[in-house]
Amino acid sequence: MATDPDEFLEFATARSAQLFRTAWLLSGDWHLAEDLVQTTLGKLYRSWRRVKSADNPDAYARTVLVRSYLSWRRRRSSGEQAYGTIPDSAGPELDPALRMTLLKGLAQLPPKDRAVLVLRYWEDMSVEQTARQMGCSQGAVRNRSLRALEKMRTILGGDLQALAAA
Numbered sequence: 001m002a003t004d005p006d007e008f009l010e011f012a013t014a015r016s017a018q019l020f021r022t023a024w025l026l027s028g029d030w031h032l033a034e035d036l037v038q039t040t041l042g043k044l045y046r047s048w049r050r051v052k053s054a055d056n057p058d059a060y061a062r063t064v065l066v067r068s069y070l071s072w073r074r075r076r077s078s079g080e081q082a083y084g085t086i087p088d089s090a091g092p093e094l095d096p097a098l099r100m101t102l103l104k105g106l107a108q109l110p111p112k113d114r115a116v117l118v119l120r121y122w123e124d125m126s127v128e129q130t131a132r133q134m135g136c137s138q139g140a141v142r143n144r145s146l147r148a149l150e151k152m153r154t155i156l157g158g159d160l161q162a163l164a165a166a
Contacts, residue, residue, distance in 0.1 A: 008048045012041050015058060019065055025118045026069045028107045036072065040065040062123075063133045066115055070134070073111035105155045113148035120145055 019040060023033035043064050044051050054060045106114050112134070119130045120141070127145075131138045 004048075007052065008045055011052070011057065012044075015061055016041070018058075019061060022062060022118065022123060023065055023069065025106070025122055026066070026111075026115055027072075028103070032072070036065060036068050039068050043068070059129065059133070063135075066119065066133050067135065070111055070115065101156060102152075105152050108155050109148060109151055113144060113151060116141055116144045117148050117152065 016037060019037045020033055023036040023040075024030060027033050027036065040061060044061055051057050051060050106117065109117070115134060116130060119125045119133055120127070125133070127138050127141050131141045134141065
């Protein structure tokens with residue numbers, strides 16, 4: 001249990017938005033993202049003493065989140081289906097057409113491919129950090145990144161060319 005609930009509450013308040021954004025990018029489902037963040041925060045609270053003494057509590061939290069997502073994807077007992085439309089976002093978008101196309105492409109990728117692309121390119125993590133987050137080797141991250149990008153290019157096809165020209 002957390003020895004200092006106020007300290008954990010401060011951490012959770014500060015990191016919840018970032019964790020939610022990552023969870024939503026991974027899952028593509030608003031409600032599942034909320035559930036993943038709650039699961040992550042619950043796990044962090046249970047081992048808060050260890051988490052707060054870690055070198056990087058943010059990375060620890062992100063690792064728990066990614067592993068919770070991958071674990072959820074392995075469980076096929078969940079009968080919930082992701083919805084077909086992306087929720088409206090608050091704030092200005094730099095290029096909404098590109099963003100929507102990329103999100104639709106991400107939604108079509110397998111969970112591990114999606115996770116590696118989100119962590120490497122959306123969260124701007126290094127290969128080493130991504131490997132640590134996903135619990136695999138750096139070579140596996142490089143290979144999966146290469147293959148996942150190729151799948152994205154195939155999925156996006158002409159959309160990518162049209163958006164790049166715009």
